Amino acid sequence: MPETFPVVKELQWKLKNIVTLLILWLVLVLAAGITAAQFFPDSSATYVSIAAGAALLLFAWWLILSWRIRNHAVLELQELLVANQMIPYHFVKLKGSMPWSISSNQKKLLAACDTECKALREKVKTANQTLEKYVGTSVTEKAAKKALQSELGGESRRVYVLFSDVRGFTHMTEQLKPEETVDILNKMFTAMEEVIAQNGGDINKYIGDAIFAYFRRPYGNEGEAAKTVLRTAMRMQDRFEALNRNFSVAYSQEVKIGLGIGITAGEAIVGNLGSANRMEFTLIGDTVNMASRLCGVAKHGQILVNEGMAQAVKDTFELSALPPMQIKGKSEMQTPYAVLGERLGIGR
Secondary structure (H helix, E strand, O other): OOOOOHHHHHHHHHHHHHHHHHHHHHHHHHHHHHHHHHHOOOOHHHHHHHHHHHHHHHHHHHHHHHHHHHHHHHHHHHHHHHHOOOOOOOOOOOOOOOHHHHHHHHHHHHHHHHHHHHHHHHHHHHHHHHHHHHHOHHHHHHHHHHHHOOOOEEEEEEEEEEEEEEEOHHHHHHHOOHHHHHHHHHHHHHHHHHHHHHOOOEEEEEEOOEEEEEEEOOOOOOHHHHHHHHHHHHHHHHHHHHHHHHHHHHOOOOOOOEEEEEEEEEEEEEEEEEOOOOEEEEEEOHHHHHHHHHHHHOOOOOEEEOHHHHHHHOOOEEEEEOOOEEOOOOOOEEOOEEEEEEOOOOOO
């Protein structure tokens, strides 16, 4: 701390001087007594009185000096706390302290500092909780650090990317009141987020009625990780169907919507994208684009995966290869795979 705040180092040096002054006072008292004994060898009462008088004078001098040093130390401590915004703005600044009030004023300063630190910790906690709602719990610390450094760019990561999108959403918005549409989306997003988070995924963003989520993809044997992602998608469909039964009768008009899901396994650039003044933590790359395209093709209740994902789960899930199709942004025909379910003997 002294290296961070030079003023503290100076305060420590001045406080050490008080001990030095005490030692000097004892030495001077002893010297006064010895001197008195030399001039009044036969009158012990006289040199004792002289020594006592000298001691009292030196003691009074030491008290005044130590009070001034302590008072200055308290004021410099206050200056340090104010400069670093470590006490509340409404704190009444000290202009000086009498000998009997120095300790009290010092306690007031430290108490004010403690109160402000607690308030700052609470603000940081609230800010982190708010940030988690935007970028997810697992990326909060890293994203915040990079944002503070205005660091743009990212790094290549192995990931599973999941997109889900509501079928019939546009027609639904034409039929329902705006607040009813918002209510449906919030209930759906809450349910989907629970499923994704419980299985180790992170939601990167909500895009209208769509969800963009991702999972970490391990190196080597990825069988269990890939199974977890597909199980997540299947549970999302189950939860959506349960919600949909309630949606169909709970609003001013009958709701007829569905959910399509697209999943890819591959690599993506993960990091901060934007400008130094405004950025967002996201993923970009062909793996992300392909997941979005597959989601766009998927029908209600359908889960489509790419070749990489199909190879990772072919031993544990029943898959059906769809006819090759032209995917926007791809020069070659692509073969999506529809997930039919887990193989017998392997429970969800």
